[in-house]
Amino acid sequence: KQEVTQIPAALSVPEGENLVLNCSFTDSAIYNLQWFRQDPGKGLTSLLLIQSSQREQTSGRLNASLDKSSGRSTLYIAASQPGDSATYLCAVSAGANSKLTFGKGITLSVRP
Amino acid sequence: NAGVTQTPKFQVLKTGQSMTLQCAQDMNHEYMSWYRQDPGMGLRLIHYSVGAGITDQGEVPNGYNVSRSTTEDFPLRLLSAAPSQTSVYFCASSYSLPGHNSPLHFGNGTRLTVT
Numbered sequence: 001k002q003e004v005t006q007i008p009a010a011l012s013v014p015e016g017e018n019l020v021l022n023c024s025f026t027d028s029a030i031y032n033l034q035w036f037r038q039d040p041g042k043g044l045t046s047l048l049l050i051q052s053s054q055r056e057q058t059s060g061r062l063n064a065s066l067d068k069s070s071g072r073s074t075l076y077i078a079a080s081q082p083g084d085s086a087t088y089l090c091a092v093s094a095g096a097n098s099k100l101t102f103g104k105g106i107t108l109s110v111r112p
Numbered sequence: 113n114a115g116v117t118q119t120p121k122f123q124v125l126k127t128g129q130s131m132t133l134q135c136a137q138d139m140n141h142e143y144m145s146w147y148r149q150d151p152g153m154g155l156r157l158i159h160y161s162v163g164a165g166i167t168d169q170g171e172v173p174n175g176y177n178v179s180r181s182t183t184e185d186f187p188l189r190l191l192s193a194a195p196s197q198t199s200v201y202f203c204a205s206s207y208s209l210p211g212h213n214s215p216l217h218f219g220n221g222t223r224l225t226v227t
Contacts, residue, residue, distance in 0.1 A: 031211035036218075043116070043202055043218030044155075051213050089155070091216075097162065098211020099170065102155040 002027045002094050006103035013080055014111050021075040021106050023090035028068050031093040035064050035075050038087045038105065047088075048075070080110045114138050118203050118219035125193040125226045133188040133222050135203030143206045143214070144186040145170070146178065148199040149221075155202070161186055162209065193226045200224070 003026045013019055023033070032051045036044040048057045048064040050073065056065040063076040073090055089105040119134045137144065145160035157170030161180040175197060177189040186205075190197060201222045206214035 032213055034210075034215065036216075041221075043220045044204075044216075046215035046217070049213060049215050091155075093210040097160070097168065098209045099157055099160070100210050100216065104152070104154040 002030075002092060002101045004090060004092055004101050004103040006088075006090060006106050008106065009104065010107045010109070012109040012111060015080060015082060017080050017110075019077050019080055019108075021077070021088050021108070023073040023075070023103055025071045025073075025092045025101075027094060028071050029094055030068065031098050033064075033066055033073050034091050034093070034100070035062075035073075036089045036091065038089060044089060077108075080108075082110045082112050084108060085110050116203055116205055116217050116219035118201075118222050120222060121220070122223050123225070125190070125224065127193060127195060127226060129193050131190050131193070133190075133201055133203075133224075135186045135188065135219060136184050137186075137203075137205040137217070138184065139205065139207070139217065140183060141205035141207050141214075141217070142183070143209055144180065145204050145216075146176070146186070146188045147202045147204065148172065149202060150199050158188065158201075190224075193224075195226050198224060198226045 034049045035047045050066040061078040087105040087107045091100040091102040116137045146158040147155045159178040161167045203219045204216045208214045
């Protein structure tokens with residue numbers, strides 16, 4: 001059974017810092033990996049999707065990498081801002097009907 | 113563009129009552145799904161649909177029913193509410209199966225409390 005782990009559960013950094021959020025998964029037979037952002041009381045918003053054949057994807061200040069063989073992905077946030085404060089979740093798509101398995105998320109707080 | 117719309121936003125039920133959570137999308141997405149989000153448990157898949165007339169069970173389907181009579185709508189029915197079904201419920205959709213590299217779009221959720 002696929003398991004997705006995100007450690008630590010919470011992170012607090014000062015504004016302007018570059019930071020890396022980690023995601024690990026147990027079964028490397030995935031179709032893709034997605035990173036989501038969730039603001040309090042809201043649904044999830046897709047940030048980046050990395051196909052299994054890709055190594056990374058970039059969108060603005062965000063860069064996500066994928067190392068399928070080692071079961072790891074990282075989300076790099078450059079020059080963090082208070083508006084980046086949210087919970088970040090990763091999810092992998094695998095198996096029958098390519099169902100998504102989610103990590104529990106990392107709650108990020110960026111201090112002004 | 114409304115995206116994925118869920119109603120109601122909040123609901124309180126008594127044990128044994130039934131209700132339907134509504135979900136509609138206007139993006140002509142084939143894939144729709146229901147998740148529940150609980151503290152410490154993360155998001156868990158309840159039911160999903162790969163197209164009109166086709167539904168299947170996810171990880172935690174017991175106590176819930178779904179149907180997909182149109183592409184746009186995917187209601188979730190609680191048959192006889194139990195306190196263990198207290199949770200935040202999210203509907204999500206994508207153009208095709210998640211494995212076909214279609215990003216998932218989420219609604220804003222329904223917060224359900226069963227007393």
